[in-house]
């Protein structure tokens with residue numbers, strides 16, 4: 001049995017106090033929300049913080065409010081987000097992405113804020129301490145080199161959040177509370193192209209809220225690829241959002257790929273290609289042919305990276321067909 005390393009647990013009552021504790025203890029401290037990612041990682045000694053700053057007492061980080069915009073408290077559980085009637089009706093891609101994370105018990109404990117901050121993943125890193133010791137560790141923790149790309153000075157662990165691509169596609173923003181300041185940044189700017197320092201959030205900042213603009217009139221979806229129909233992290237995520245105007249012309253398009261790089265990838269060329277066109281079968285195939293190109297999967301996740309790259313094209317096309325109301329070509333669940 002893997003056991004947690006010893007740590008001290010602090011239970012602040014406000015985000016400001018939480019941020020101050022994180023600042024006071026520096027790299028020795030980490031925030032914990034539902035703990036569904038952090039605790040298993042601590043058991044494998046991927047993290048060994050001496051102090052955990054629990055976020056459960058942060059009243060300002062709870063609740064789901066939907067008027068014009070959607071305001072999600074970072075401590076809302078994935079189940080609460082997935083089941084919320086307003087989210088399901090007006091931001092269905094968020095509800096779908098949240099409902100596809102892991103399994104029901106983990107969605108009951110795991111939070112939407114934790115999902116946006118979830119650690120990057122790699123087959124050489126998400127292993128027990130003894131497994132990692134046997135191969136001499138790697139750059140992300142305790143080692144010197146990257147075992148996937150030994151010549152690289154960057155870690156290529158994959159961004160594996162299901163909700164991040166959707167939040168970026170919908171133009172969501174997060175509120176970050178630090179010991180001395182509060183700032184609001186686009187979710188798009190929350191991620192960095194580095195598998196180790198993957199968040200633009202400072203170590204002493206607490207994510208308290210996610211604001212999503214009203215997307216009335218948009219068609220949105222999220223598709224997830226994984227080996228098994230539950231539990232597994234994504235090996236590919238596709239978030240798509242389109243606003244159609246007169247004559248069915250696409251006025252705005254957002255396509256974001258997850259789990260193909262250290263950060264979610266905005267398929268900007270495909271977005272530009274889609275604007276001003278009609279969403280027909282030919283446009284969809286051409287857009288998918290452009291969208292999958294920036295995907296950079298490496299040999300560090302489940303199934304072959306070449307197949308995962310090819311599937312990015314297939315899944316983008318399926319997402320767009322779904323938005324066009326065309327058959328997606330999915331197998332019925334019993335055969336999938």
Ligand SMILES: Cc1cc2nc3c(=O)[nH]c(=O)nc-3n(C[C@H](O)[C@H](O)[C@H](O)COP(=O)(O)OP(=O)(O)OC[C@H]3O[C@@H](n4cnc5c(N)ncnc54)[C@H](O)[C@@H]3O)c2cc1C
Nearest residue numbers: 033034035036037038102110111113114115117162207233
């Ligand atoms: C078996 C298994 C399968 C899983 N499958 C999936 C999956 O399919 N898709 C997926 O996306 N995830 C998956 N996860 C990961 C995890 O369950 C979810 O991402 C979950 O939403 C994490 O939320 P949490 O509240 O438990 O985060 P925690 O584990 O508490 O924290 C995760 C990280 O975020 C930081 N953090 C958390 N909240 C905040 C905050 N408010 N402010 C600042 N920092 C914060 C923590 O310091 C930590 O670094 C899986 C985990 C397991 C164990």
Ligand code: SF4
Nearest residue numbers: 122138146147155156
């Ligand atoms: S990508 Fe390289 S450095 Fe990063 S976790 Fe994997 S093996 Fe380690």
